[in-house]
Amino acid sequence: MPSTNTAILTQNLTKFYGSFQALHGVDLSVQRGEIFGFLGPNGAGKTTTIRCLLDLIHRDGGEVVVLGVDPAADPVAVRRRVGYMPGELHLDESLTAEALFRYFNELRHGAADWAHVRQLAKRLDLEIQRPIRNLSHGNKQKVGIVQALMHKPELIIMDEPTQGLDPMMQQVVLGLLKELQASGSTVFFSSHIMNEVESIAHRVGIIRDGRIVEVADPKTLGKRSLNRVRIRFQQPVDGAELAKVSGVTLLSQDNGHLVHLQIEGEMDPLIKALAKMPVSDFETERPSLEEAFLAYYDEPEKK
Amino acid sequence: MITVFKHTLSRSRGAILGWGLTLAIIAMIFVPFYDSIAENAEQFQQMIELYPEELMAFFTGGSSFNFTTPEGFLSVEYFSFMPLVIGVFAILAGSGLLAADEERGVLDLVAAHPVSRTALFWGRLWSLVVSLFVILVLGYAGVMIGTTYSLMDLDAVETIIPFASLFAYLLFFTGLSLLLSMWLPSRSSASMVAGIVLVASFLLAGLTQLNDTLAAIEPFLPNVYYQGLGWTDGFKWDWFFILSGFGFLFILLAWWAFLRRDIRVGGEGSFKLPWFRRPQKSLA
Structure with missing residues (x-):
């Protein structure tokens, strides 16, 4: 009852x-x-x-x-x-x-x-x-x-x-x-x-x-959400270095000038890592709800 | 139920006026034609007697009648085809009573209000029954108005008989199409099946008079119990109760089905017949 x-x-x-x-x-x-x-x-x-x-x-x-x-x-x-x-x-x-x-x-x-x-x-x-x-x-x-x-x-x-x-x-x-x-x-x-x-x-x-x-x-779910960022640098950088930041996945990079990343959870560690780099443009792209949350539930090991 | 009844009746005003006035106007146009028949009654009757026996049997249901009498003239020129004309309305209105709004997605929101399915069903149904009644009253009025400017002299009470029989006939097809709309996947398929029954009954009822082998199916044809001919012999209550009784039975079955089924919205797959469904895997 x-x-x-x-x-x-x-x-x-x-x-x-x-x-x-x-x-x-x-x-x-x-x-x-x-x-x-x-x-x-x-x-x-x-x-x-x-x-x-x-x-x-x-x-x-x-x-x-x-x-x-x-x-x-x-x-x-x-x-x-x-x-x-x-x-x-x-x-x-x-x-x-x-x-x-x-x-x-x-x-x-x-x-x-x-x-x-x-x-x-x-x-x-x-x-x-x-x-x-x-x-x-x-x-x-x-x-x-x-x-x-x-x-x-x-x-x-x-x-x-x-x-x-x-x-x-x-x-x-x-x-x-x-x-x-x-x-x-x-x-x-x-x-x-x-x-x-x-x-x-x-x-x-x-x-x-x-x-x-x-x-x-x-808020708890928000921490698990996915974001994508597109960063343009003044000089070539190694995208693989950024991928070492917690929660960051390198999606693509173009001659080291343009890097496309996916971030799971908080954005703060990435921002701190980027502070040491020559960033000329930073663009965030919020995926749809399905992409953001349900990608998480697609992976059984994360449950 | 009263709210649903009033709202549905209000929505049906156009259909009532459209169909009712059509019936009335047809009657008002046909009734004066009787004058020319009456003036040459003997010649007309002789001409009709020369028609092939089979043709007469088809149109008169095998009963003897005099075309030159007001009743005989009206039976052939008006009441013989009325089941087809107004039967179409009964079928469309019956099949659409719930399924039309369901297919448009409107019923979902109405049914989410504090109204029981029983109230929704009977409120709408009574509204349709009243609509049919008013349409027939308008048709009757058309016949009686027509007699005021023709030689036709009709007994006002006796002329109610074919309309009362037509009412029972319409109840039968309203109930049938409503029941089919609860079972079949769409309103159009329910209308189609009921329409086939309507036309087949109309044609076969005539053919049974011509072909003895078809006599076995005669008791199962709704048109056999429609008193569009021979109404001067008195009202056939048994025919009336057979048609309206089956109509009511269909309506009760439709009500039973409506209480038990899901209210459909597009995309759920519930519009498919079970035997048309391909086996589907669970999402899991």
Whole structure:
């Protein structure tokens, strides 16, 4: 039995699509009031896990408890207290955003405060009178965000919430999630954006091939992340010397003037080593989340 | 359920008006043609009696009728092909009741709200049943309006009979296509199979009158129980209950399937039929 502080608990959650096993016993525990980032490459099982939490798909094995309720036993009770935004957002385009919100609010028996809906729309710079079919991808995403947050849910589940939004609007959305968390809500979200996860998540769960490979705080994971740097030197240098620095791998070098390195973990030792060299240009390149973290989990000996 | 019902009905306004007015306009155009038949009734009846027996059997289901009566004229010129016309709507609406939004990815978000699958299913279904009813009422109104400017004199109550029978017929195909949409991989495949049943039933019901070897399949054809002819002989309740009863059975099975199945989104592979699936390796 989960403690009353647990917002989401899955134990040995399994799911098959025909003969294909999508989830191989997912174990997750999300505490009430925390922001939990859920990461993984495409096809890892993020969306399948999320859809099991809402009983949109039926699990084939294991236990799921959301806000103290088994969603398979009482899905309506769970959904009443949850705000959900799917990763692949599709809206009824024949409606205006306002008509859609009113319909969803009726489905929630008027749980949303309409002044709050307008306030959310204003913060997201969304015109709710416009037909959804005339909205850009980013604005449709905003509609998805408002509908998920408009009833001030206890638990917010979002699959890639900032996808398609401009950087400024991404910050607004992250700010909203932080505010909701501060007011007592739990946030469970998936993302591909490293900075986003680092900036707001208290803990991060990584799923790969339908299994949770690690749950940790973002700083711990950050230390394992990979970075790539491209350094141009005023004079030729020996790249192999740089490769001796802890965590550094030489990827390529061009006549000793241009060196391409990969750094695992902290950048500090490399910076100190470069201080003694004639550097003319230094360029960092942050790999995608998959490259950065999942390369780590690809190597069994590092687990 | 009421919220889902109202929302679905509101979305169906265009379809109700489009199909209902089409039925009404067809009736209003055809009914006045009866005047020329009535004025030359004897010659028309003689001409029809000269038609090949097989041709008449195909269109009249083997029953004797008089083309020059208002009922006989309407049966051939209107009610005989109505199952095909409005049956297409029933099939498209039935197969799309849940599967259309599911394939567009819209159902996922709706179902994530505090509404049970039962409420979602029945709210939408009742809305469709009301839509079918209103469409037929508009068709009936078209027939009765047509009689106001023609020689055709119809009993307003008796004329309800073919429309009531058509309603049961539409329930049958709505239920069938809805059930197929729960089992088959896509809405279009469900519509296609139900459409084949509709057309085959229409054609075979006529052919059974011409070919004795086909008589064995006659009890299994929905069109046999449609009372588009001979409605002046009184309402055949048994036919009505056979069609609507099977329709309701299909609907119950579809409801049962909807409660147990996953709500699909693109890319999960759940759109494939099990026997079409190639063995796949686990990701592990």
